[in-house]
Amino acid sequence: MRPADNVKRLIKNLNDTTSAEMDERVLGDVLRALAESEKTTSASTKPTIGRIIMKSKITRFAAAACVVVVLVGWWLFVGPEMVQSAYAELNQAIENSTNTEWMHHVSVIYHRVDSNGVSTWIERKKKPIDDVESWLSFRPSKYFRKWGDGRIEFIDFAKRRGYSYNPERKIVTIGYENASDLTQDFDSLYKMMQLRVPKGDHVIKRVEEINEKRLTVFREEESGEGYTEWFVDSKTKRVVGIEEVDVEQGEKRAEVLDYPEDGPENIYALGVPNNATVVNELPPREIEELVNKARAAENGFPQDFFSVECKMLKSFEGLVPSTRNPNWYMPFTEDTRLYNLGDRIAPAAVITIVYCKNGNCRREIYPVWITKYSTPEGYRKQLKKIAKIIPTDSLGALETWTKNRLPSQIIVSIRRKMHVFQLGEDGTLKSRSDPDRYDPRDRAAMLNINFWRPPNNRYDLDHYCADLGEKPGRWGELVGIAIGDEQAECYFNPVRNFICECVLVDHSGPVPWRGHRRIVLEYAKTSCGRWYPRRTRAVWDKTTYLFVNFVDDNRRIDQKLFDHDVISAADLAPFAPE
Amino acid sequence: MLEDKLLVLKCRRGSKDAMCRIYVKYKDYLLTLAKGLLSEQAAAEDVVHDVFVRFARSARRFQLTGSLRGYLATCVSNLARDKIRARTRQAEALDSVNPIIPGSDNPEQRLIEREELTRLRQAISQIPYEQREAVMLHLKGGMKFREIAKLQGLSVSTIHGRYRYGLDKLRSMLNSEVEK
Numbered sequence: 001m002r003p004a005d006n007v008k009r010l011i012k013n014l015n016d017t018t019s020a021e022m023d024e025r026v027l028g029d030v031l032r033a034l035a036e037s038e039k040t041t042s043a044s045t046k047p048t049i050g051r052i053i054m055k056s057k058i059t060r061f062a063a064a065a066c067v068v069v070v071l072v073g074w075w076l077f078v079g080p081e082m083v084q085s086a087y088a089e090l091n092q093a094i095e096n097s098t099n100t101e102w103m104h105h106v107s108v109i110y111h112r113v114d115s116n117g118v119s120t121w122i123e124r125k126k127k128p129i130d131d132v133e134s135w136l137s138f139r140p141s142k143y144f145r146k147w148g149d150g151r152i153e154f155i156d157f158a159k160r161r162g163y164s165y166n167p168e169r170k171i172v173t174i175g176y177e178n179a180s181d182l183t184q185d186f187d188s189l190y191k192m193m194q195l196r197v198p199k200g201d202h203v204i205k206r207v208e209e210i211n212e213k214r215l216t217v218f219r220e221e222e223s224g225e226g227y228t229e230w231f232v233d234s235k236t237k238r239v240v241g242i243e244e245v246d247v248e249q250g251e252k253r254a255e256v257l258d259y260p261e262d263g264p265e266n267i268y269a270l271g272v273p274n275n276a277t278v279v280n281e282l283p284p285r286e287i288e289e290l291v292n293k294a295r296a297a298e299n300g301f302p303q304d305f306f307s308v309e310c311k312m313l314k315s316f317e318g319l320v321p322s323t324r325n326p327n328w329y330m331p332f333t334e335d336t337r338l339y340n341l342g343d344r345i346a347p348a349a350v351i352t353i354v355y356c357k358n359g360n361c362r363r364e365i366y367p368v369w370i371t372k373y374s375t376p377e378g379y380r381k382q383l384k385k386i387a388k389i390i391p392t393d394s395l396g397a398l399e400t401w402t403k404n405r406l407p408s409q410i411i412v413s414i415r416r417k418m419h420v421f422q423l424g425e426d427g428t429l430k431s432r433s434d435p436d437r438y439d440p441r442d443r444a445a446m447l448n449i450n451f452w453r454p455p456n457n458r459y460d461l462d463h464y465c466a467d468l469g470e471k472p473g474r475w476g477e478l479v480g481i482a483i484g485d486e487q488a489e490c491y492f493n494p495v496r497n498f499i500c501e502c503v504l505v506d507h508s509g510p511v512p513w514r515g516h517r518r519i520v521l522e523y524a525k526t527s528c529g530r531w532y533p534r535r536t537r538a539v540w541d542k543t544t545y546l547f548v549n550f551v552d553d554n555r556r557i558d559q560k561l562f563d564h565d566v567i568s569a570a571d572l573a574p575f576a577p578e
Numbered sequence: 579m580l581e582d583k584l585l586v587l588k589c590r591r592g593s594k595d596a597m598c599r600i601y602v603k604y605k606d607y608l609l610t611l612a613k614g615l616l617s618e619q620a621a622a623e624d625v626v627h628d629v630f631v632r633f634a635r636s637a638r639r640f641q642l643t644g645s646l647r648g649y650l651a652t653c654v655s656n657l658a659r660d661k662i663r664a665r666t667r668q669a670e671a672l673d674s675v676n677p678i679i680p681g682s683d684n685p686e687q688r689l690i691e692r693e694e695l696t697r698l699r700q701a702i703s704q705i706p707y708e709q710r711e712a713v714m715l716h717l718k719g720g721m722k723f724r725e726i727a728k729l730q731g732l733s734v735s736t737i738h739g740r741y742r743y744g745l746d747k748l749r750s751m752l753n754s755e756v757e758k
Contacts, residue, residue: 007745011614011713014614016609016613017606017609023601027598030630031634033631033635037634
């Protein structure tokens with residue numbers, strides 16, 4: 001190992017733990033501070049949307065990104081669930097807004113003082129950054145942002161490329177943009193929206209005339225914390241303004257939107273001087289070619305197919321996945337049982353039947369639960385028992401296994417709309433829009449990124465590729481790609497056009513070496529001759545998962561399967577917490 | 579990330595349990611980071627204490643826009659910088675507290691690794707603070723150069739340069755020990 005690598009490894013392995021005394025002292029003070037904060041309130045603020053609609057030319061990036069995602073998220077997820085007429089009307093306005101070619105967006109955020117007492121870079125630089133204007137193209141997906149201080153950014157989602165201009169140094173930097181981060185942000189914001197806007201919350205509608213424009217205003221109260229007002233043009237039925245007021249925090253955010261027929265073509269159209277120096281941070285050509293080749297192979301996967309996926313917990317090392325968030329591991333204790341809703345400790349296996357046709361998708365989910373709390377040893381025994389009853393040898397065997405059972409959930413995705421069905425605790429059919437139910441592929445599909453093909457959620461090429469190496473592997477010579485800021489290494493098989501082994505390092509945990517995850521993929525061929533990862537073994541925090549995929553891309557899929565109106569309670573297994 | 583957002587939301591509603599979870603989740607990570615920046619156990623503990631207390635005070639109004647880990651790391655970095663500025667002496671004696679070594683059951687190996695890490699800590703404390711910050715935030719904090727650049731209001735290339743210089747210095751200081 002090179003000395004630099006050794007130093008890096010040593011630094012990454014540095015780990016200090018807090019003492020019990022420190023924990024006691026800090027937690028005591030923290031909880032006291034939390035209790036005291038309850039007494040603190042801040043001044044309310046006053047809406048100014050009319051003035052902004054008329055005069056404003058400035059925006060702020062965070063709010064700009066937020067509103068676009070929030071708009072789409074609101075429409076995609078919350079929208080169909082709305083039952084009140086005002087909600088329905090607002091929902092329709094949001095849908096109308098996203099069915100445009102371009103959205104031009106201007107936003108103003110009223111700076112709050114950083115109440116955490118920790119100065120931010122913005123404050124230190126004494127340079128407010130709230131002057132931002134943005135343009136978003138829905139089809140094809142492009143996003144331009146222009147700050148008041150001269151910085152300009154452009155993200156081309158289709159090419160996964162980002163361009164940014166630094167006016168101080170007169171430099172344009174070109175690099176890869178990580179689409180998976182975007183979907184993650186999208187997901188988080190959606191979740192926030194879900195929590196912020198409880199279903200059935202009251203929406204009050206009124207009509208106002210601002211600057212000789214007739215606007216319908218939808219006001220949604222947030223139980224004393226603040227409110228959001230949506231301004232909809234009565235003629236075009238599109239959202240032209242949003243104002244969010246956080247009474248408690250004394251913060252106010254206002255957005256103004258319009259819908260031009262055309263937008264900027266490139267970063268230079270927004271004022272970047274032609275003589276600006278261009279710094280190309282794209283990977284070297286051989287790596288880019290490799291990535292493009294892999295992506296082309298990925299894109300070549302059939303659009304219509306039937307598949308069976310089985311995710312199985314193979315080993316247990318003291319941590320169990322949370323039933324509420326399968327990526328969240330918890331120590332196996334009595335508390336785990338309480339947290340995980342009663343006797344269903346964790347799903348030991350999840351079998352998913354996938355039907356995809358013409359861009360529509362239906363998934364039927366069959367979880368197998370470990371149902372009794374016991375000792376860790378007892379838990380291991382149950383795992384072994386469950387592993388024996390699930391046949392993972394062939395598509396036919398797994399399909400037969402599912403045919404003798406009812407799914408706990410059916411998820412039908414038609415274009416960008418999701419329909420999630422499950423039985424409620426009272427035995428009645430529930431159509432849900434709980435974000436926990438959504439798989440990353442669903443969210444990606446909503447951003448018009450097609451990840452439906454079954455093997456493709458096993459890895460992600462949307463990272464900056466920095467290094468190239470070679471390694472002998474079980475599949476022959478493999479080409480190594482270090483991905484994402486030295487956090488992952490993937491081995492690409494040039495013969496089969498797929499990554500077949502990944503080592504990912506997750507820095508999010510408090511103990512870095514716990515986050516190491518190893519993924520090994522084995523391949524099979526579909527009836528159409530496509531290679532796909534048939535068997536994937538993933539080790540996360542010493543817990544081993546086995547993924548088995550079978551793909552049949554030659555099967556006739558009945559269009560009726562995507563008719564969500566015919567799904568009834570009889571199609572589903574009794575309520576199970578997941 | 580999602581889990582953090584939920585915890586933050588719960589904190590906003592005054593959940594002590596959520597606050598404790600955040601503390602338990604990030605305490606060691608932040609302490610390691612703070613100690614890497616300050617090279618002193620007591621000062622690092624103070625910084626972690628202050629970060630969590632300030633976070634708790636503002637929790638009800640706090641809005642998470644990026645990652646909580648990144649936010650807390652930023653807070654640690656800012657407070658550590660303030661502490662460094664306040665210090666009359668730049669380099670202080672290393673704490674006698676032994677670092678914890680992961681994943682080694684062999685006592686002899688543990689001793690070697692402990693010595694190795696002690697040398698590393700000494701070396702880290704000797705490189706300029708700016709370089710130390712870039713190295714620690716990137717390698718230990720898991721922050722991208724772009725994020726560090728934003729935090730400090732500098733260009734990515736400057737941060738990358740500091741990181742490289744810092745790493746080179748560390749390497750040369752530790753050369754005889756690590757180049758085995």
